[in-house]
Amino acid sequence: MKRLVTIIILVISNICFSQLKSVIIDNKTKEKIPYVNIWVENETIGTTSNEKGEFELKIDSPKIILFSALGFETKRILSDSIKQVIELKPQTTKLDEIIISSKKQNKSLTIGKFKKSKINHYFAFGKNPWIAARFFEYQAIYESTPYLSKIRILTKSKVKGSKFNIRLYDINEKGEPDNYIFHKNIIGTANKGKRITEIDISELNIKFPKNGFFIAFECLIIEDNKYEFNYTIKDSKEKQKGIRYDPKIGLIPRDENKNSWIFNQGKWRKVLKNNNYSSKRYNNKYNQIAIELTLKN
Template sequence: MKNVLLITILLISNICFSQLKSVIIDSKTKEKIPYVNIWVENENIGTTSNEKGEFELEVNKTKIILFSAIGFETKRISSDSIKNILELKPVITELDEIVIKSKNSTNKLIIGKFKKSKIDFYFSCGTKPWITARYFKYKEEYEKTIFINKIKVLTKSKVKDSKFNIRLYNINNEGEPEGYIYDENIIATAKKGKKNTEIDITELNIEFPKKGFFIAIEWLIIEDNKYEYKYTITGSKKKHDGISYEPYIGTIPAESDENSWIFTKGKWRKIWKNKSPSKKYKEKYNLMAIELTLSN
């Protein structure tokens, strides 16, 4: 009887949980696609494909899985249809017309200035591949320094050289990030500790869109970013194993949520109010600490 019960439990366990394991490739070139954002739709479960396009994800029951990567159509597919190879279809992104202008970088303008020493609250993803976006509105004064040269982000990392992805989005009619102004990954590296991480994109010749644009930080659930630690629960001395994926991204307090969005559970959502006891951040909205250097 005990053996029958054990077999029944094992069968139920196998039915309820399945381990998805696949390699994601370009349907046209058949090349492997790294750093694909993978979500269980409407749930806080997800992962990222590694540099070889490989991923593993455990799901219970049959779910809709969402795959998102720059330069490819977003794919939604039932988990029971995922095989050893999964293909994403490349898209031709309709970028704004590029007008070649002479660049001499004699004029520079810095916007979104922040002080590292004044920031003590951060966004972190835990074990989920979040994307957090900040909107930058266009102003007439930017016309003389129209090119985006550098992006500076406040990062804090417990591991050496953690990686994160930068996505540059247009804005849709609902005010959400949608469509890219640059259709490739911009992989940045955060040094260990609390640092101002600077990404130089001068050579990309990206102009500040007249409608404004979003800078989005995408966490990568990959082995290089993994940080393992021990923790205890209040009232207990027992130590538990914890995992986080670095880096943390610094934030500044804002009065409104209009410029902050988070992509989680497969959807874009407005940022929520901070409930931290910190007087500086309590009942405010977290806005990513991002500084831009513009030039002519």
């Protein structure tokens, strides 16, 4: 009788849950694609492929799975049709997106400045991938320093050498991030503690687009970024176990939301106003990720 019950439980478990396991490759070169963010469409479930392009994802019923990687067309697949190998199609790069020329590095301008000491709230990433984006509007004064040189982000991490990805997006007619202006991963590494993490992109020779652009911070749900911790629920002494994926990113409070977006569940949406924050400085404000951008000629 006990054996029969065990068999029934196993059968029900297999019906209720499906473990997706696959490797993602480029459909032209057949090379494995690392750091692909993977979502269950319209749900807060997802993961990231590792450095070998491999991933595992548990779902409770047939779902639409979304695959998003820099330089590749976004792909949506019914989970039941996912095989051991998934192929993504490279995106066509416009010739005018990356302008290569000789340039003299004798003039610079930093925009989006923030004070590290004044920031004490962060965007933390749980078990699901997110992308947080901030729009940088073009101004005429950038004409003398048109090249993107350095990106500086306030990070906080409990993990040594936690990795994240930077995406650079164009803006569409709805004001949303859309289409890449650079088609490869820009991987940043954050050390432990509260730090300003700098990414040098000067060698990419990218000009500041005249219609502005988005800098997006993409968390990576990979083993090297995992941080496990204990916490207690309010009015309870019982300890709970939590997992997040570092690094966290610093947030600046703003009265209006003119440039902040979040990508989750396969969709872009504008950042909402904070409610019930303990900090007066952040309560009833909009969060803007703390990013500085250095321009050079």
